[in-house]
Amino acid sequence: MPEELISGPARLAPPARVAARARALLPGIELGLLALALVLPPFLEDFWVLFATRVAILSLLALSFDLVWGYAGIMSFGQALFSGMAGYCTALLATQLGVTSVFVLLGTGALVGLFVALAVAALVILGKRAPSLVFVSLGTLTGSYVVERLARGWSFVGGQNGIPSLPRLTLGRFEIAEGPMFYYLALFVLVLVYVGLRFFTRSQLGLVLAGMRQQEGRIAFFGYRLQHLKGVTFCLAGLIAGISGCLYAFHEGYVGPGQLGPVQSTQVVLYVLFGGVGTLVGAVLGVSLVDLFSYFLSQRFETAWPIVLGVLLLLIVMYRPSGLIGLLVSDRERIGSFGRGGKTGEKPR
Amino acid sequence: MSLLEVRGLGKSYGALRALDAADLDVAAGEFHGLIGPNGSGKSTLLKCIAGAEMPTEGSIRLGTADVTRLPPPERARAGLSLKFQITSVLPQLCVYDNVLLALQAGDSLFDLLLSRSRRRLDEQVKALLSRFRLDGRAQDLAGHLSHGEQQWLEIAMALACRPTLLLLDEPTAGMSPQERRATGELLEPLRGECALLIVEHDLGFIGEICDSLTVLDQGQVVATGPLAEVQASERVAQAYLNHG
Numbered sequence A: 001m002p003e004e005l006i007s008g009p010a011r012l013a014p015p016a017r018v019a020a021r022a023r024a025l026l027p028g029i030e031l032g033l034l035a036l037a038l039v040l041p042p043f044l045e046d047f048w049v050l051f052a053t054r055v056a057i058l059s060l061l062a063l064s065f066d067l068v069w070g071y072a073g074i075m076s077f078g079q080a081l082f083s084g085m086a087g088y089c090t091a092l093l094a095t096q097l098g099v100t101s102v103f104v105l106l107g108t109g110a111l112v113g114l115f116v117a118l119a120v121a122a123l124v125i126l127g128k129r130a131p132s133l134v135f136v137s138l139g140t141l142t143g144s145y146v147v148e149r150l151a152r153g154w155s156f157v158g159g160q161n162g163i164p165s166l167p168r169l170t171l172g173r174f175e176i177a178e179g180p181m182f183y184y185l186a187l188f189v190l191v192l193v194y195v196g197l198r199f200f201t202r203s204q205l206g207l208v209l210a211g212m213r214q215q216e217g218r219i220a221f222f223g224y225r226l227q228h229l230k231g232v233t234f235c236l237a238g239l240i241a242g243i244s245g246c247l248y249a250f251h252e253g254y255v256g257p258g259q260l261g262p263v264q265s266t267q268v269v270l271y272v273l274f275g276g277v278g279t280l281v282g283a284v285l286g287v288s289l290v291d292l293f294s295y296f297l298s299q300r301f302e303t304a305w306p307i308v309l310g311v312l313l314l315l316i317v318m319y320r321p322s323g324l325i326g327l328l329v330s331d332r333e334r335i336g337s338f339g340r341g342g343k344t345g346e347k348p349r
Numbered sequence B: 001m002s003l004l005e006v007r008g009l010g011k012s013y014g015a016l017r018a019l020d021a022a023d024l025d026v027a028a029g030e031f032h033g034l035i036g037p038n039g040s041g042k043s044t045l046l047k048c049i050a051g052a053e054m055p056t057e058g059s060i061r062l063g064t065a066d067v068t069r070l071p072p073p074e075r076a077r078a079g080l081s082l083k084f085q086i087t088s089v090l091p092q093l094c095v096y097d098n099v100l101l102a103l104q105a106g107d108s109l110f111d112l113l114l115s116r117s118r119r120r121l122d123e124q125v126k127a128l129l130s131r132f133r134l135d136g137r138a139q140d141l142a143g144h145l146s147h148g149e150q151q152w153l154e155i156a157m158a159l160a161c162r163p164t165l166l167l168l169d170e171p172t173a174g175m176s177p178q179e180r181r182a183t184g185e186l187l188e189p190l191r192g193e194c195a196l197l198i199v200e201h202d203l204g205f206i207g208e209i210c211d212s213l214t215v216l217d218q219g220q221v222v223a224t225g226p227l228a229e230v231q232a233s234e235r236v237a238q239a240y241l242n243h244g
């Protein structure tokens, strides 16, 4: 209840206008990364193009988790469930019915993600009372685990082996091969989703989310139906995870039970905590850097690398709860402002 | 018919009886004071009315609606607005956004997504801020305001929801005498805008702005009625003498 979320006279001292000094760094970081991503492929060997494609696809999944945890404050360990289910469904559509159109498959993936998220939300979020953090995280984790087990045991979806040798995605008569083509497809989808999420999180609805994160108990008393808001955000995140899952399956040419399970979900949580929760670009940075680190660490320390990586992640999460992006960007800018700006002439972002 | 009608309201925390068969009536537009010693159940009564606590027994009617079992957002939409005893502004949002958040609460999720009212509400935000003497601080983080300013911001936010009944729990606690006087001046113009139920320790303050008064002691209403009558009553004096 709000009385415990004390503010109180402890923060009497009004520090000089930190706000006016803070320059807006985020747009620069975002545009810089985009420019880099656009010109990258010609300079890379094949292996690294595949690597970058995977980063783009997993960034979608990371954004999906960032949206639920960083923005709506829902600790979900089930994002891989949504992406994995979408991966399986679209894989079946391709192998059983011969559908390969990128539009149909991505659309189906998005819908599968959306509806699975809706089902999970109905069970763990949309109850009469607001569910606790632990309940939601355990609920989604268990769901993820159970579905992975089921997939392993069900021969129709390939059991342990999953569904291999998926056909290529097609755009009209054109096949989208792994490599630069697939990379640009993934990047295009990532940019679309990113721009959409930026609009969402900077809208007046984003303001409600920001308020909910700071004083969940308080803003219900303004008349906000928080469960609805959480449900909507959770489903949107499911949709994004679905798109990611479909792309992942067709990029690898394979979908397996591992893509559904808690390991994958936890991986996504780590990406986002490392990069920085509550900034969209933090999620993307998280995937890029964690995957790069993992790769180079695995070259140097053949067996010990997960431990080294784990310690690194732990240090970041302990000393920078706002993640790597928190080293660059002030809290003020991370949270942003939502009104029409004031005397300082700040642009509303 | 009164605007707010509380009947036989009880609230137990385990064995502790925080409220016991409390009755309360507030008429439309009335300024109603609520006083009592520490721990007499004032905050509990306000929380039960606003929906922050569920009463163990009794009923609460607002206008024509029985709100006893409604969750907080539905009560807010029915016209109730509350400032908690402990200030709870959104510390990491700027003052402007705090007020905007409260003002836009009636919009649909879809309108909020498209930011439809951002432009329209701008004027109302600024009007509220200048009314509560915060216009110079619109872009400062709410957490950086002084204690008194935070209280005013909260009142501004509570008012932004256009309540028919505003509940204020100790709005002048921790304020300097000047700030206290200013708060009285800020509340006075609410007359005609909404009814007010206010918890306050300063009897002078209550005497200046309230029409009627209810006294709680150990969870029970010991006196209620027009200000002058209640102030003269003996049981009130007793309640205050017994508990300091």
Ligand SMILES: Nc1ncnc2c1ncn2[C@@H]1O[C@H](COP(=O)(O)OP(=O)(O)O)[C@@H](O)[C@H]1O
Pocket: B013, B016, B017, B018, B036, B037, B038, B039, B040, B041, B042, B043, B044, B045
């Ligand atoms: N959440 C709670 N759990 C247990 N006891 C509580 C709780 N809230 C209030 N109380 C008790 O209920 C009684 C009334 O509290 P309160 O309504 O806050 O009093 P007041 O606002 O008049 O000072 C007090 O004895 C207090 O200790």
Ligand SMILES: [Mg+2]
Pocket: B042, B043, B044, B085, B169
């Ligand atoms: Mg109290």
